Amino acid sequence: MAPPTDSTGPVERIVIENCAVATVDADDTEYGTGHVVVAGNRIESVGAGPAPDGLDNVVRRVDGTGHLATPGLVNTHHHFYQWLTRGLAQDSNLFNWLVALYPTWSRIDEPMVYAGARGSLAMMVRGGVTSAMDHHYVFPRGSGDLLGAEIRAAREMGVRFHPTRGSMDRGESDGGLPPDFAVETTEAALLATEEAIDTHHDASFDSMLRIGVAPCSPFSVSTDLMREAAALARRKGVRLHTHGSETVEEEQFCKELFGMGPTDYFESTGWLGDDVWMAHCVHMNDADIEAFARTGTGVGHCPSSNARLAAGTARVPDMLRAGVPVGLGVDGTASNESGELHTELRNALLIHRLAGGEKALNVRQALRLGTYGGAQVLGRQREIGSLEPGKLADLVLWKLDGLGHSTIVDPVAALVLGAAAPVTLSLVNGRPVVEDNHLATVDEDTIAREARDEARRLARIAAGD
Numbered sequence: 128m129a130p131p132t133d134s135t136g137p138v139e140r141i142v143i144e145n146c147a148v149a150t151v152d153a154d155d156t157e158y159g160t161g162h163v164v165v166a167g168n169r170i171e172s173v174g175a176g177p178a179p180d181g182l183d184n185v186v187r188r189v190d191g192t193g194h195l196a197t198p199g200l201v202n203t204h205h206h207f208y209q210w211l212t213r214g215l216a217q218d219s220n221l222f223n224w225l226v227a228l229y230p231t232w233s234r235i236d237e238p239m240v241y242a243g244a245r246g247s248l249a250m251m252v253r254g255g256v257t258s259a260m261d262h263h264y265v266f267p268r269g270s271g272d273l274l275g276a277e278i279r280a281a282r283e284m285g286v287r288f289h290p291t292r293g294s295m296d297r298g299e300s301d302g303g304l305p306p307d308f309a310v311e312t313t314e315a316a317l318l319a320t321e322e323a324i325d326t327h328h329d330a331s332f333d334s335m336l337r338i339g340v341a342p343c344s345p346f347s348v349s350t351d352l353m354r355e356a357a358a359l360a361r362r363k364g365v366r367l368h369t370h371g372s373e374t375v376e377e378e379q380f381c382k383e384l385f386g387m388g389p390t391d392y393f394e395s396t397g398w399l400g401d402d403v404w405m406a407h408c409v410h411m412n413d414a415d416i417e418a419f420a421r422t423g424t425g426v427g428h429c430p431s432s433n434a435r436l437a438a439g440t441a442r443v444p445d446m447l448r449a450g451v452p453v454g455l456g457v458d459g460t461a462s463n464e465s466g467e468l469h470t471e472l473r474n475a476l477l478i479h480r481l482a483g484g485e486k487a488l489n490v491r492q493a494l495r496l497g498t499y500g501g502a503q504v505l506g507r508q509r510e511i512g513s514l515e516p517g518k519l520a521d522l523v524l525w526k527l528d529g530l531g532h533s534t535i536v537d538p539v540a541a542l543v544l545g546a547a548a549p550v551t552l553s554l555v556n557g558r559p560v561v562e563d564n565h566l567a568t569v570d571e572d573t574i575a576r577e578a579r580d581e582a583r584r585l586a587r588i589a590a591g592d
Contacts, residue, residue, distance in 0.1 A: 137184045138167035138184070139166075139184055140164060140165065140166050140171070140183075140184055141164070141165040141186065141189070141520075141554070142162065142165075142185055142187070142188045143162060143163045143164075143165075143188075143191050143196060143552075144177050144188070144189070144191060145160060145162075145190055145191050146160070146196045147160065147194070147195045147196070147527075147538040148163065148195070148196045148514065149196070149197045149491075149538070149539050150513055150515065151197065151494060151495055151498045151499045151513045151514065152513045153513075155495075159175075160175065161173070161196075162174060162175075162176065162177055162178040163196050163522060164179070165522075168519055168520050168556040169516075169517060169518065169519060169520055170514060170520050173514045189524065189552060191524055191551075193526065194526055194527060194528070194551060195525045195527050195539070195541070195542055195548075196514065196524050196525075197498060197514070198257075198498040198499065198502075198511065198514055198522060198523070199255065199256065199257025199511070199522055199553065199554075199555065200251075200254075200255045200258075200455075200497045200498060201257070201260075201454060201455075201500075201504075201505065201512060202251055202258065202260050202455070202456055202457055203404065203406075203428075203454035203456045203501045204260060204262060204427035204456025204458055205247060205251075205259065205262065206261065206263065206460075206461075207243050207244040207248070207261045207263065207459075208232065208235050208243045208244070208263065208265065208273075209232075209247075209459030209462075210242075210243035210247045210466065210578060210582075211239055211243045211246075211578065211582040211585050212228055212231055212232065212582070213460050213461055213464045215227065215228060215461060216228055220437050221373060221374050221376070222374070224436060224461075228461060229304055229306065230306065232265050232305075232309070233265065233305060233306045233309035234267065234585060235265060235270060235585065236267070236270045236273075237271030237273055237276045238276075239581045239585055240263070240270075240271075242574075242578045242582075244277040245280045245284070245569070245577070246460075246466075246574055246578040247261075247457075247460060248280055248281060248284045248286055249566055249569065249571060249574050250465075250466035251286075251457065251468055252560055253561055253564070253565070253566055253571070254467040254469045254470075254547065254550065255468070255469050255553060256286065256469075257286065257554070257555045258287040258288075258289065258501065258502070258505065258555075259281060259287070259288055260288075260289040260291070260339075260427075260456075260505065261288075261289075261290045261291065262291050262341050262368060263277060263291070263293050264294055264341065264343040264347075265295070265309055266294070266311060266319070268308055274292055278336065282335075282336075283569055284566070284568055284569055285556075285568045286555055286560060287334075287335050287511070287521065287556065288335065288336050288337075289338075289505050291339035291340065291341030291368045292319065292320045292338060292340060292341060293341040294316035294319075294320065294352060295309070295310040295316075295343045295347040295348055296310055296313045296348060296349050297310065297346070297347050297348055297349055310347075313352045313355065316352060320356065320359060321363070324340075332509075333510075333556070335556065337365070337505075339365055339366045339368050340356050340357075340360035340363075340365060340366070340367050341368040341369055342356050342369055343369065344369060344371075344373075344377070345369075345371075345384075345385075346377060346380050348369075353369075353396040353397075354396045357398055361397075361402070366403070366404070366505070366506055367400075368427075369406070370407060371389055371390075371393060371407060371408050372390065372405070372410045372415065373406070373407035373408075373409055373410075373433075374409070374410065374436075374438050374439070377389060378410055388415070389410075389415075394418060399418060399419070399424045400422050401423030402506065403422075404427055404454075404504045404505075405424065405425070405427065406427040406429060406456060406458070407432075407441065408426045408441055409439040409440065410439060411446075413445075416445055416446055419446065419449075419451045420449040420450045424452075425451070425453065425454065426443075426451055426452070426504070427454055427504060428441055428443050428453055428455055428456065428475065429456040429457070429463070429471075430475045430479075431457075431458070431463040431465070431470070431471060431474050432457075432458035432459070432462040434478065435463060440481075440482045443479055443488070444479055444487045447492070452500065452504050453500050454496060454497070454500040454502075454503065454504035454505070455471045456468075469547055470547055472493045472496070472497050472542070472543045473543055475496060476489070476490065476492075476543060476544070490540045490542075490543040491539055493543045494542065494543060498512050498513065499512035500512075519556060520554050520557035521554065521556065522553070523550055523552070523554075523561075524551045525548040526564075527545075527548060531545055531546035531548070532545045532546070532548060549564040551564070
């Protein structure tokens with residue numbers, strides 16, 4: 128078979144064979160022994176048995192015996208800078224945790240954010256994430272190009288990146304939690320957000336970088352900023368993201384300040400729609416879930432973070448039955464110190480079975496949340512999230528024949544219920560980002576050392592040293 132061509136000539140092929148394959152397509156097609164052929168940055172073929180004969184320009188053949196191939200994992204909510212403040216406020220709920228940590232977060236600068244982004248990305252990518260998202264909303268005055276630092280880190284790692292330009296305009300003097308010098312004016316936040324879109328956003332099918340608009344949360348953002356941010360996003364054709372319905376206290380706050388619950392408030396400010404996704408959505412009643420389903424509003428579910436902060440258990444099984452798009456999120460590593468998304472597959476299943484019984488969620492639903500569900504939430508289900516010909520070549524080859532998995536016959540169950548599986552190969556846009564469970568594009572030891580140094584510098588500055 129002759130290879131496809133592009134402007135530079137014949138496209139190189141990578142052939143993966145002899146592995147189990149979970150496509151996560153609309154029919155949940157799986158192959159006990161199958162193949163995936165990658166041509167350039169696209170998936171060319173997926174199927175049972177060996178790859179087709181006669182393939183030209185094959186630059187690499189991978190024997191996937193003992194492995195499972197899946198779509199790459201898609202992270203839908205994170206705060207990279209929090210990599211520098213892990214393990215603090217260990218026994219706090221959300222509001223006390225924020226009160227404890229905002230004085231430190233308000234001292235971040237560009238080198239810190241770059242180091243934190245590298246640490247956060249490295250942990251996720253090594254664990255099978257191929258598309259990462261970040262919600263950065265802390266912009267202390269004079270701190271440098273914080274969004275640019277994250278983008279640079281993601282580009283060096285080779286990961287597909289969906290940063291959202293966050294904002295806060297409600298500081299302590301206006302009843303908010305962050306110090307006043309760590310928030311922006313409404314006008315400045317909107318101007319900086321529009322500049323980020325104009326500078327960085329790539330709307331193409333193959334895009335490695337898309338920008339979203341992301342005021343932080345109802346209790347740290349004015350209604351004017353919420354409304355104007357939604358209008359800006361729709362004028363620019365980009366997605367909207369924020370925190371929603373995370374705690375009981377947030378619901379009480381919205382009712383006291385706005386005379387309505389969070390979902391009704393979001394709808395009144397233009398923040399429900401198929402171009403919107405919310406992080407958490409823990410405290411949702413039937414009417415809230417119906418509103419999300421009716422409007423196509425997505426949810427970034429963060430089970431470990433919600434447990435760490437004792438926020439509660441989101442009604443994800445009910446959301447899925449109603450047709451709400453749901454993906455998984457690590458959340459910031461100050462509330463999920465592991466920093467890994469593949470462990471969220473297991474944690475989501477276990478938490479929802481505790482809340483709703485043994486049929487609440489199964490292993491294939493958990494894998495779908497971490498792959499196709501995440502692609503839906505980011506608005507990229509046509510391009511990523513399943514292994515299908517024509518889609519972008521973001522895929523992971525998980526090693527399941529070792530000590531942690533070899534006696535589990537069902538490979539999807541091994542991945543979801545077993546120990547964290549090693550990644551033998553991870554491709555993003557057809558290029559390796561992980562080889563034999565190590566990052567292929569950056570040095571892990573350097574990232575760990577530099578992140579440690581910046582974390583210590585931040586702690587000294589926050590302490591006034």
